[in-house]
Amino acid sequence: MSKFKSEKVLPRYLAVAVLLTLIGVAVIVKAGYTMTAKKSYWETVANRQKSDSDSVRPNRGNILSCDGQLLASSIPEYKIFMDYQAGGNADTVWVRKRDSIWYADLDSLCRGLNVIFPERSAEEFKARLEEGKHKIMRNGSEGARHWAVWPKRISYNTYCEVKQLPFFNLPSNKGGFHAESFETRRRPFGSLAERTIGDIRSFEGGKDTARFGIELSYDSLLRGKYGIERKQKVLNKVVPFTLTPAVDGTDVVTTIDxxxxxxxxxxxxxxxxxxxxxxxxxxxxxxxxxxxxxxxxxxxxxxxxxxxxxxxxxxxxxxxxxxxxxxxxxxxxxxxxxxxxxxxxxxxxxxxxxxxxxxxxxxxxxxxxxxxxxxxxxxxxxxxxxxxxxxxxxxxxxxxxxxxxxxxxxxxxxxxxxxxxxxxxxxxxxxxxxxxxxxxxxxxxxxxxxxxxxxxxxxxxxxxxxxxxxxxxxxxxxxxxxxxxxxxxxxxxxxxxxxxxxxxxxxxxxxxxxxxxxxxxxxxxxxxxxxxxxxxxxxxxxxxxxxxxxxxxxxxxxxxxxxxxxxxxxxxxxxxxxxxxxxxxxxxxxxxxxxxxxxxxxxxLKLSVTDARDSTSVLIPSVLKGDNNAAGYVLRQLGVNTSKVSMASVDVKAGKMPDVTGMGARDAVYQLERLGVKVKLSGKGFVARQSIAPGTTLQTGMSCMLELK
Incomplete structure (x- = not known):
């Protein structure tokens, strides 16, 4: 066995230890540099990455009154932005075409925005959009990635109008126009029972938080459950496929009237x-x-x-x-x-x-x-x-x-x-x-x-x-x-x-x-x-x-x-x-x-029609003199037993003038003209007087004046 030679081995260990220490220090320095100086660059890179699956937001449940009237419901609102680096910044055919379309459509685009948002002139819109296009980012690239076109949220109908404007109607991955959606609660009755019904607050990125009232107390039911949607590329198009469908929130029926x-x-x-x-x-x-x-x-x-x-x-x-x-x-x-x-x-x-x-x-x-x-x-x-x-x-x-x-x-x-x-x-x-x-x-x-x-x-x-x-x-x-x-x-x-x-x-x-x-x-x-x-x-x-x-x-x-x-x-x-x-x-x-x-x-207070009937009143109508057959027909259609109705009859004797006083004009004229008497009327109402006395012998061509009151 060879003898351990410390004068050779220890320096080697020391060299390896120093090398590893330097590598560790370098890793820490690099990590610190990435986390600070290069933070914005890597955040931009991360934002460009598209996940192959996204969450699908459910519709929030409604809040209803005791009789089913809508007290609170969700409607979408949008904030609109421009990504001036959509499609890349390299000198490509598409980028040159995109820029040419931009400058050709810019004036008409700004005029269209002015029509939709009259609070700001077309010149102000143009200055705003140009500012975003020429903005220099931290990584040195030109053009803002998330430049607000309009500072406030807009309704879905307004969003559709804006999306039809020149250049904004291009696909978002080419033109750069995009929007963030928010869920906003609307109460059809305004501030009615506002603190009891509650409200939600929407944040950037589409998140919302219930604040108070029923909205907060029953938030887990109203919110529903998010679904999952996977995106796949088919024939150069990104097609979404639903993996787990979203479950819409439950409607809450309150006791409020x-x-x-x-x-x-x-x-x-x-x-x-x-x-x-x-x-x-x-x-x-x-x-x-x-x-x-x-x-x-x-x-x-x-x-x-x-x-x-x-x-x-x-x-x-x-x-x-x-x-x-x-x-x-x-x-x-x-x-x-x-x-x-x-x-x-x-x-x-x-x-x-x-x-x-x-x-x-x-x-x-x-x-x-x-x-x-x-x-x-x-x-x-x-x-x-x-x-x-x-x-x-x-x-x-x-x-x-x-x-x-x-x-x-x-x-x-x-x-x-x-x-x-x-x-x-x-x-x-x-x-x-x-x-x-x-x-x-x-x-x-x-x-x-x-x-x-x-x-x-x-x-x-x-x-x-x-x-x-x-x-x-x-x-x-x-x-x-x-x-x-x-x-x-x-x-x-x-x-x-x-x-x-x-x-x-x-x-x-x-x-x-x-x-x-x-x-x-x-x-x-x-x-x-x-x-x-x-x-x-x-x-x-x-x-x-x-x-x-x-x-x-x-x-x-x-x-x-x-x-x-x-x-x-x-x-x-x-x-x-x-x-x-x-x-x-x-x-x-x-x-x-x-x-x-x-x-x-x-x-x-809810009363039946029968409650309005006076028990002391006479429910069987009395019928004045006139055409009894016609009166009887009308009464029978109204469900009145005509056998109990006292109907005044007209005493008509052959060749004699009848008594038509108290009759309506229509009935009186009918009775006299069927007897060959010509009738003249004066006034309105019922017959008060007749010029030919009742019982007078009728002659051909006689004329009778009826005075109505």
């Missing part, structure tokens, strides 16, 4: 303008099913107009105010601690509650004195409600809060719409470092009248809807079902959250009280002369910028109720937010509620 939605929007906007409010919310719910027939969210913009910007109906949690008092008394009545006859001493309208002053809204007029529980709700007495709750639940506030959850006002509705926020009702004896959640002695009385809680309008209307529905609480339903190719493939069923939120007797008692709130309490403005309304008003102060004393005070005004009271069909809540006085939930929100309820009942 277009007519009711439009009515609610108009009523709310008019009310917001009238009372100079900054924000408003309206929800209309069908009692038996929980279907949301209308949902409106309006905020005032800087230009003074109102738009839907946020889905406040499901996400704006705030102190609900006096509409919460119904939940407080429902707990007390259901627990049996009081009944509606229980008398409360409200005094002069001011009561000391654990060191803080509780006031009724009429304290400056001397208060309500002694009132019972039912009257306390009718006049919305703060003292009446807070005294009962503090007196009977002060030693065990947890029982009261658990009662609120039991009656459903604190229920997490688990809505399918993205953005929903469940109620925040604090629980006593909860360990927390958040001072806003501390439980103090004043928490219970102020919570009982709608403060120190955070509840969105959708929870309030769901609670009142349960009272209207005899205690059965329904989950708000926004979607009725799903359709494909015009056929319903799945339906969502109304869902019961709670079978009974309180004892049936308690519910009946509360229904009576809520009816009295409108008929003889503070909710009179919400009532109607055509049907009975039940509900409750609410007015809450909202502190801004420094608190109630130092800052500006806003008011959250609401009315929540149902109609008609004897057979509830719909539950509705109207909330508005305004700054400064006057501020009245009954007057302002109740007034808007009045317009919505009357409009909804008028639209849903």
């Amino acid at each position: 277009v007519g009711m939605q439009d009515l609610a929007e108009q009523a709310l906007i008019e009310g917001l303008k009238k009372w100079d409010a900054s924000m408003g919310v309206t929800i209309l719910m069908e009692v038996k099913t929980g279907d949301i027939k209308a949902i409106v969210n309006m905020r005032r913009a800087e230009n003074g107009q109102y738009y839907e910007r946020f889905n406040d109906a499901i996400s704006y949690r705030c102190e609900p105010g006096s509409v919460f008092k119904v939940a407080s008394f429902l707990v007390a009545l259901d627990d049996g601690v009081v009944d509606t006859s229980y008398v409360i001493h409200t005094g002069c309208g001011i009561l000391n509650m654990h060191g803080a002053k509780m006031k009724d809204h009429n304290w400056h007029r001397g208060g309500y004195g002694d009132i019972n529980v039912a009257r306390a709700l009718e006049v919305s007495s703060n003292i009446g409600v807070s005294y009962v709750i503090d007196h009977y639940y002060g030693s065990n506030p947890r029982k009261y809060v658990e009662g609120l959850y039991r009656v459903g006002i604190g229920q997490d509705l688990k809505l399918p719409i993205v953005g929903y926020l469940p109620p925040k009702i604090r629980m006593p004896d909860t360990k927390t470092s958040n001072r806003a959640l501390y439980w103090s002695k004043t928490t219970l009385p102020w919570m009982s009248i709608g403060y120190e809680t955070q509840i969105a309008p959708i929870n309030t209307v769901t609670f009142y809807n349960a009272i209207a529905n005899n205690g059965k609480m329904m989950r708000p339903r926004f979607v009725k079902g799903f359709m494909r190719e015009g056929q319903m493939i799945a339906e969502t069923q109304p869902e019961v959250i709670k079978e009974q939120i309180a004892k049936p007797s308690t519910i009946k008692t509360m229904q009576t009280v809520l009816r009295h709130v409108v008929s003889q309490g503070l909710g009179k403005k919400a009532g109607s002369h055509s049907f009975q309304v039940s509900g409750k008003t609410g007015t809450a102060q909202v502190a801004k910028a420094g608190g109630y004393k130092t800052g500006t005070t806003e008011y959250w005004l609401s009315f929540c109720g149902y109609f008609p009271s004897d057979n509830p069909q719909y539950t509705c809540i109207v909330c508005i937010k305004k700054m400064g006085l006057p501020a009245s939930g009954g007057l302002m929100s109740g007034g808007i509620f009045h317009h919505i309820s009357e409009g909804v009942m008028a639209k849903s």
Whole structure:
């Protein structure tokens, strides 16, 4: 065995190691150079590469109203570009021909673009196109690869017009004209229920993203599934072959009623303008099913107009105010601690509650004195409600809060719409470092009248809807079902959250009280002369910028109720937010509620033709003198039994003048001329007088003047 000679081997290893290190460094340097200095060049090369298969985009599903009207649908839009290096840059026959066609057609091309897009002149288009043609790219080549011809998206019809222009009508791989397609959602009814329906945002490359509302919540169904298409070259033509067909998106059928939605929007906007409010919310719910027939969210913009910007109906949690008092008394009545006859001493309208002053809204007029529980709700007495709750639940506030959850006002509705926020009702004896959640002695009385809680309008209307529905609480339903190719493939069923939120007797008692709130309490403005309304008003102060004393005070005004009271069909809540006085939930929100309820009942009123018949009227017609045979024929065709019809006959005696007074002109002329009497008429209507007296002996050539009136 030969001896290992380190003086020869080690230098060789060292040389190999140095060589490999240099190669590694060179690879890293080259990679860095490619990733930085040559980045744009290789991106251009990559863009030129065509895959042998492409994805096929499906059509996005439509969103429909409850009666099948189109609320949202997809239409294609395009951005148009020029690739000035299409067909190559080498000095070939085609490139020279392409350039000659370009300069020959450029002027007519620009004039055509000016006709389609009059906002820009032909000269401006020419300058723009020339700029792109002579642009020097980073790799040193001349001519932009993706030069925008027009900065905005255009419709399909406009795209077809542009594609017919000179030079643009050449194949894209030769002329260079090409387009990017985008899917744009269009709502035929404009901004109607905009935040609930939702929207999608399209990005470069044709990608789209659902943003909010039903579009986002049901995006996986609406989007559909992409297909795969393979391209093969056949006889010098690229022919696409479908490998996997695209599956179009499913249509979503909502519970929204277009007519009711439009009515609610108009009523709310008019009310917001009238009372100079900054924000408003309206929800209309069908009692038996929980279907949301209308949902409106309006905020005032800087230009003074109102738009839907946020889905406040499901996400704006705030102190609900006096509409919460119904939940407080429902707990007390259901627990049996009081009944509606229980008398409360409200005094002069001011009561000391654990060191803080509780006031009724009429304290400056001397208060309500002694009132019972039912009257306390009718006049919305703060003292009446807070005294009962503090007196009977002060030693065990947890029982009261658990009662609120039991009656459903604190229920997490688990809505399918993205953005929903469940109620925040604090629980006593909860360990927390958040001072806003501390439980103090004043928490219970102020919570009982709608403060120190955070509840969105959708929870309030769901609670009142349960009272209207005899205690059965329904989950708000926004979607009725799903359709494909015009056929319903799945339906969502109304869902019961709670079978009974309180004892049936308690519910009946509360229904009576809520009816009295409108008929003889503070909710009179919400009532109607055509049907009975039940509900409750609410007015809450909202502190801004420094608190109630130092800052500006806003008011959250609401009315929540149902109609008609004897057979509830719909539950509705109207909330508005305004700054400064006057501020009245009954007057302002109740007034808007009045317009919505009357409009909804008028639209849903459907009468049979038989309902319009007066039962006291005579249905058998009386027939005047005339041609009885003709009259009988007409009556029989109308289905009238002629045997019961009294038809006046004309007494015609041979050679005598008949009495034709009371007859129509046509019948009178017929009767006289058949007897050989010539007739002259004056006036219009029925025969009032005749110049030849009845019974006169007729002679040849006689003439009779008939006066009609």
